[in-house]
Amino acid sequence: MNHDHHIVVLGAGYTGLFSAIRLAHRTRRTDVKITLVNPSSRFVERLRMHQIAAGQELAEHQIPDLLADTGVTFVQGTATAIAPEARQITIDGADVLSYDTLVYALGSSTETGTVPGADTHAFTLNTPEIAGRFAARLREVAASGGTVTVCGGGLTGIEAAAEITESHPGLNVTLISRDEPGAMMGSKARTYLHGALHRLGITLTTGSRVTKVLPDAVELADGRIVRSDVCLWTTGVKVPPLAAAAGIATDDRGLILVDPTLRSVSHPEIHAIGDAAAVRMAWGQIHGTCQSGLPTAQYTADTIARLVRGRTVKPFRFGYFHQPVSLGRRDAVIQFTKADETPRRMCLTGRSAVAYKEMVSGSPLTTYRFSKHMNVTTIISKGGRATRRPAA
Template identity: 40%
Template sequence: MRIVVAGAGYAGTLAANRLAKKLPEAEVVVVNPRADFVERVRLHQHVAGTAKVATPLVEMLRDGVEARLAAVEKIGDGGVALDSGEFVDFDHLVLAVGSTVSPLPGTIPVGTWEGAEYARAALAQLPPGATVTVIGTGATGIETAAEIADGRPDLGLRLVGNRLAAGFSDGARRRVRAGLERLKVSVIEDTVTQVLRDQGEEGADRLRLRSAGPGGDVRSDLTLWGVLGGVPDLAGRSGLEVDERGRAVVDEHLRSVSDPRIFVVGDCAAVPGSRAACQTAGPQGAHAADTLVRMVKGRGLKPYSMGYFGTGLTLGRRDGVIQLSRRDDTARRQYLAGRPAVVVKEGATSGAKYGSRTATIAWLRGPK
């Protein structure tokens, strides 16, 4: 029996290792476009040069798991076509290709490995006094702006987006803003509609904002895109049923409603009540693997259930905010801040990588 895992992020790597552990008789093949496991939730640290975020897949995957360096172009009937020209048959497929970004022209996306690499190089070339603008006031944008400000206090930092830390309670949002102010990050709650390159001024961008907030044009020497986009169109292009966001529609066991041989996990899965996060990816990867083991061994299946405990943000290396939540992911009034929040966030981030490598993970059950 051959099981193909498309994607080696948190969900895909954990699923592959768990399957290899629990079904040693199966051939597990991981298909990924790069030879490294990338800790996506640390990419802001890679941009700022404060952490190593890429680990060779050979160090992450269990012995016996085959890794193929390629991207899946299309899912066919019982196989996947790769951009290398190969067609790999499968008995079961775990689709874990993650999400994509759709940056405005003229910006550098920090939510991908390639973009983060480019942003890191561009940041290193900026002279003191230059201005960096980060677009996106969610977790990716906030952490990127704060990490750069913490490491390069000689630069001017600006954060632009619709609403700062929108999913946080009022108190937690005020604490995030205070942390950014301490780092001298200017926050503009507005919408960027265009990024223009000024004529005759090499390296200077002019951002045009919709005037819902301060409005007008602002200048920037480096503009980074910190907004997560949609998902790859692989599922829809392959004929699987998808939702309005292009995520594959799944049943209560995380199987595609179009083909029960295909499990879909992580950002590209349309799981009710879920959001893009490593907190989501790990449990889904584990549940898909466990369900497939049950199918192979003829056991009864259990529906997927997962509950959230909160959302964490680091504000540089010495500050952070953890918004505590109910299991349905709605924010509570309570939150952690300061160094305790940094410790919790670091533990969760390191734990996500550990879980993917060891296939060991525990999670909360979902709300009743």
């Protein structure tokens, strides 16, 4: 074992925080030192950001409190550069932090730079502060019975549109999507989803992409103009350029290219997790969700604990299990899936789905608390037979 081995975890989102806590437990009888770096001391529950946007008051969780009794050192600051050859990280352009092993967990955010006006005339769910400003603007628009547009018909857009409409029933809410919302679901779940959106009074505008966001409207590629007193942008993903700028091998989107053990193919001392990593299974590439991110964090914490003890590791295996979608506070739909995320026949709707979704949304914090004292698993499916062979 390497004595005084320093592990630095960059990013304290769902995956970074979990990996740090689990690492502390798995290496508690070693000389390993763990440091967690994050720009904010607040832990952001990304699964609940649409609730903040709708104006709901949620509990705040501080990262130092969640790390209590783990021995992990928390550094509040932004990583501005990585020098992989020297194994050093520059924090806030000044302080230098050295590492033996780096866990790269800088997550993604919504991309607003590809459509004109999205960066200046639309809000995102990237931070609680931005979501809070949207909520304040929403209250102003609701007072006059105005119109809200939610751009992006993925699960985030669906949840946001439903939450906004339920919280502000006097608003006119339009969900704009190039494809049919819920297209990835089975027919039963998709029908229920569309029925719920209809019951809420949400207008669906599909079949055309957004080409411009204006101060009071959204312009579509087919020439349609949709009135918009306030716009929420939920489509498009970007990752920080830090890894690519450091010369770490990345794909064309900036995700770190990893081997089957989630280690950088160019710098094996760097482990990438969550939506910072280009992780491939035999059935395809994993996309960034909490469902896939937490298992990568669990696996990486266990892998590093084995490596510092000189032990061998097995390749990462993962399969999707479900697509949970809240439809306000009183309704939801859960589509169960195969490992490659194609839909199974089974789904949950209504009250049982609400309870299921709330359990899913609250599970990370519960996992963190228990992981200080025991090895809690977040891997529901390893993908079965399909992941027993390596990815192409």
